[in-house]
Amino acid sequence: MTVENAEPPVLDGRTLRNVMSNFCTGVTVITAHDGESPLGFTCQSLVSVSLDPPLLSFCPAKTSTSWPKLRETGTLCINVLAHDQQDMCSAFARGGTDKFLGVEWDAAGNGAPALSGALARIEATVEQEHDAGDHTIVVARITDLNVLRHDGPLLFYRGGFGRFDA
Template sequence: MIKTDAADPLALDPAELRSVLGHFCTGVTVITAHDGDQPHGFACQSFVSLSLDPPYVSFCPARTSTSWPRLRDAGDLCINVLAHDQGELCRGFSVSGADKFAGVDWAPGANGAPAVNGVIARVEATVEHEHDAGDHTIVIARVTRLEALRDERPLLFYKGKFGSFAD
């Protein structure tokens, strides 16, 4: 049950909020861009397919993300959809300030954004809209190119842990 603050019954306990919402299972992506000098990227579970016409996808970077402003300035993104065996790679892309691309096998995609090797699908997109949403930003990006790659199980994120489908 969600606990509320007695002084303010509408105030939710952030830990409880995080814990209960963690019951919603998602896939995991690494969203990348290249600023001409160096690659940038971050692990992102809030990615979602949004619209077919026009072709939009969406995701929500935190306001604290240091990568997001660089991705936004680059404009052209690659959303790398991770496979079940890319949990460690994902963890590397979740550490702020780390050299996230060290040891990662990647190459520039058609739009220049880093395409990570071993993923199950890639979506290239261009940032079109941003909306403030509390401590996050809702980004809407137009799909310019996409491809399915490995016929493999996806990486899943559920209750703070990685997993995958059983065979």
């Protein structure tokens, strides 16, 4: 049965959030260094976009105060968090704090902070940004990457954290 000229349903934010929370995501901390201090924020919207050229994408909120500072550097390190890094995830999700307080890190090859204990690390440069409602879609070119651990990612599902054991 088809309905012509039917108005699409109005979707409220709460319903959208409830339904989308059924999609499990990994958790990352995206970092950069502005030459004076390390910068970073928690992000769970990371996705591989292309193998040739090697591209990834993520979507910071337009309300983010961290993303504009990271954008200016142009070089990023995407730190894929391991199952035992929930505290790190929470620390980098809070604004107005010293997110790197007590966090061990080294400079990645591109100078961005590579967080100790991460499951994997992806270095990238910002290529494009696209407007997307209350978020920005960032496309970045992967310049280097490696797996550092093999014991399971930190996952976000229905508002809580968990792990996956293969």
